[in-house]
Amino acid sequence: MGRVAIVTGGSRGIGEAISLALKEQGRTVVANYGGNDEAAKAFTERTGIPARKWDVGDHEACIAGCEAVVAEFGEVDIVVNNAGITRDGTLHRMTYEDWNDVMRVNLGGCFNMAKACFPGMRERGWGRIVNIGSINGQAGQYGQVNYAAAKSGIHGFTKALAQEGAKFGVTVNAIAPGYIDTDMVAAVPEPVLEKIVAKIPVGRLGHAEEIARGAAFLTSDDAEFVTGSTMSINGGQHMY
Numbered sequence: 554m555g556r557v558a559i560v561t562g563g564s565r566g567i568g569e570a571i572s573l574a575l576k577e578q579g580r581t582v583v584a585n586y587g588g589n590d591e592a593a594k595a596f597t598e599r600t601g602i603p604a605r606k607w608d609v610g611d612h613e614a615c616i617a618g619c620e621a622v623v624a625e626f627g628e629v630d631i632v633v634n635n636a637g638i639t640r641d642g643t644l645h646r647m648t649y650e651d652w653n654d655v656m657r658v659n660l661g662g663c664f665n666m667a668k669a670c671f672p673g674m675r676e677r678g679w680g681r682i683v684n685i686g687s688i689n690g691q692a693g694q695y696g697q698v699n700y701a702a703a704k705s706g707i708h709g710f711t712k713a714l715a716q717e718g719a720k721f722g723v724t725v726n727a728i729a730p731g732y733i734d735t736d737m738v739a740a741v742p743e744p745v746l747e748k749i750v751a752k753i754p755v756g757r758l759g760h761a762e763e764i765a766r767g768a769a770f771l772t773s774d775d776a777e778f779v780t781g782s783t784m785s786i787n788g789g790q791h792m793y
């Protein structure tokens with residue numbers, strides 16, 4: 554059995570593409586998901602990749618979920634923290650619940666998964682963690698104080714944990730996608746989307762597979778010397 558990977562939110566959108574890319578690399582992949590059983594079932598039928606449900610924002614559920622993966626597949630060598638949600642609204646409309654849900658799932662999920670899987674990687678002297686941030690965590694975005702804060706937090710989390718993992722062969726990197734044509738972006742109203750696309754130098758939305766290729770590289774043996782970095786994959790929309 555090859556290296557074992559968990560991709561959170563791995564049954565749809567960007568996560569599905571990452572699950573497939575890692576499988577093509579010879580990894581044993583388990584896709585986690587949050588609640589959409591129908592999508593997860595269809596994903597497994599399409600890809601042959603097992604899907605396991607737990608809420609990444611729930612600490613105990615993450616520990617139990619990862620323990621079950623270890624019991625079934627032996628260990629966890631690679632974690633891609635991809636699960637994410639939006640609860641958009643300007644600050645004066647945003648509820649505490651909107652804030653908390655996004656922080657709990659998007660940022661809390663990275664902590665919970667790292668707590669469950671980092672110790673084993675450290676002990677074995679090899680590990681790869683890739684956290685999916687966002688262009689909106691780098692640049693901010695109107696109506697997204699919760700999402701921008703959580704994603705920006707992911708970038709800080711990545712750099713801090715990279716320093717802890719470096720001497721144990723565990724790399725920790727982030728990918729900051731720009732606008733990618735998934736269900737999440739399909740929820741953006743058409744006129745808003747048109748304005749967004751107009752600001753992308755490459756002139757189009759990105760594809761999930763373009764993010765997946767970045768994740769495949771960052772989780773490969775070839776990326777041993779890459780840690781604490783943020784790979785921006787955004788068609789040139791934000792350069793820094």
Ligand code: NDP
Nearest residue numbers: 562566567586587588589608609636637687732733735737
């Ligand atoms: P989708 O909404 O298409 O898919 C989200 C995935 O996350 C689903 O598999 C969903 O599971 C899962 N998920 C949601 N909440 C939880 C939870 N609490 N526990 C476990 N799994 C959960 O999102 P995208 O593919 O568009 O986005 C993937 C990641 O990329 C996110 O982190 C997003 O913030 C980030 N991103 C996306 C961009 C874009 O343009 N699309 C741009 C920048 C960043 P289920 O199917 O069960 O609901």
